[in-house]
Amino acid sequence: MLTFTIRRLLTAIPTLLLISLVIFLLVDFAPGSPMSDIPLTVPPEIRRKMIEAMGADQPVMVRYVLWLKQFFIVEPQYMFDAMFGTNFADGAQRIISWQSKVPVFQIIGQRLPQTLTVVGTAYAIGVLIALPIGIYSAYRQYSWFDQAGTFFAMAGFSVPTFFTGNLLILIFSVKLGWFPTIFDTNLQVTDWASFYKMVMQMALPVTVLALFNAAEISRYTRSSMLENLGQDYVRTARAKGLTERVVVLKHVLRNSLIPVVTVIALGLPTVFGGAIVTEQIFKINGIGAALIGAIHVSDLPTVQTITFIFAVLIVGFNLIADILYGMLDPRIRYD
């Protein structure tokens, strides 16, 4: 298991390098560069200096390696310094946003908490809804509950989140006035009143994302449960007189959850992608909104860095899913 984990970690490195190269080149070779946005009235000399100041006059490979060094060496140093008060970074050049002239990681640090609270809560609630639905649907296969669950799941991943989100805003904010339409990111939870406000403003975005996630996970739980319910050990468990409750919730559920756990891990990065849309609907000032804002003004360093962070998340959670699967399922041995 340990050798597998190490091997898997090592293969993740070239994958990440290749992905970073793809992202970097795609963003860099695109014609809509910030240089074309400099007004023509700016004299050529100043124009050259502006480009130089942004470091955009270097050859692309030089900039790529520099960016890699900043991403993997300089930024972690700064993070370490900030945590322990050391001075490893020693004033080294960080990845600077062209738009706001602030280090990109500082922007990400400010935006990430908003995204994490909404996405994390939504995912947790989604899983909590999905598991009981999946379990009961499988236990009563083809019952009306199962049929309804199937339809709910189909609708869940067919109806786009930007439509459900706006529909919820329309019904619950505009017509009924129960929830605020816009997410207030400056809200600090200090007492019960502000906590209540936080819950109210999180309710709609969390519902949208949770429904979307629950749809997929409930299907996986159902099919995994169905597979296990037909196994011989279930008959044995029933034959030795265990109650139905123990058979289903202990014996079958534990075994069925193995693939579901990996699906949950694999699904997490896509949820961040889905959060881009949800943040746009509810005007949440999260990392997705930062990405969209950066794309609109061709702020290349920010776009490259945030996109690459998404890639790191995907590769990382793939890794976690693989390792979890090997750890949870004793039948699977990688070495």
Added chain:
Amino acid sequence: MTDTIKIQKPHSQWHDVWAQFRQHKGAMAALVLLLTLVVFVVIGPLVWRIDPNFIEPNTVKMFKMRNLPPSLAHPMGTDQLGRDMLARMMFGGRISLAVGLVAMLVAVCIGTTIGVLAGFFSRIDGLLMRLTDLFLALPLLPLLLVMVMLFSESVATVLGPRLGTFLLIVLAIGVTSWMQAARVVRGEVLALKEREFVLAARSIGAPNRRIILRHILPNVLSPVLVAATLGIAAAIITESVLSFLGLGFPPDFPTWGRLLYDGIDAIRTYPERVVWPGLAISLTVLSVNYIGDGLRDALDPRVRGR
């Protein structure tokens, strides 16, 4: 006197598939719904002959035409520039469906090619599958946004804003969604190439090209068909997400996603402008997904005939 033995008329595989498909109630309902939607967007504009981009040139009249509630002249009302919403819904549906179909074709072509090559030629299998894994690990939505944002202007100057945006979005979606098809096809081909009929073809001296085209490809048709159906739904959703984020089609060449995006500013006063396009997208995708589900069951010989 001889007893006449009743022999059932031989029927083709597709007959069986259709018979099985009809068993799936959800898929049949979805098929009817989808056909209705297709008739609405394809035949509709031939009956309802108002130009979706017609803006009254007379300013006074134009102002009177704006934001009209539903009436006989405009069953879905008019938008903030006095354009007929019903005509725009039909026109937008055409483009949405076209994007879904063409993007799916691109994705399925790439996916099938890579899948067949990887499955058939074991020498390039590893390389192609690493490529597939790499694409699966890419953050697709951010990359799509970046691609559309950065390339749309230059493509539009070469090919014109309409064709340019269409081709860019269709290609971008196609290039980023072929991986599932490639994996499924590769798995099928790996099993197929060990079968006797392939050996027989090889022993009579058929070249690889002929074996692939004549013997392998027709046999991977079923999984490709299912992947293609589900691909249409995914492509329509992706396009509408791009439009929703303001990086899709221009407003004079709207899709359902773009219509929804345009309607959001006025959601408080004219909610129907968000609801109609959203409903159209949701129903289309839902029915396509149900049809894909039904097809998967119908094309699976283990399920069929039971």
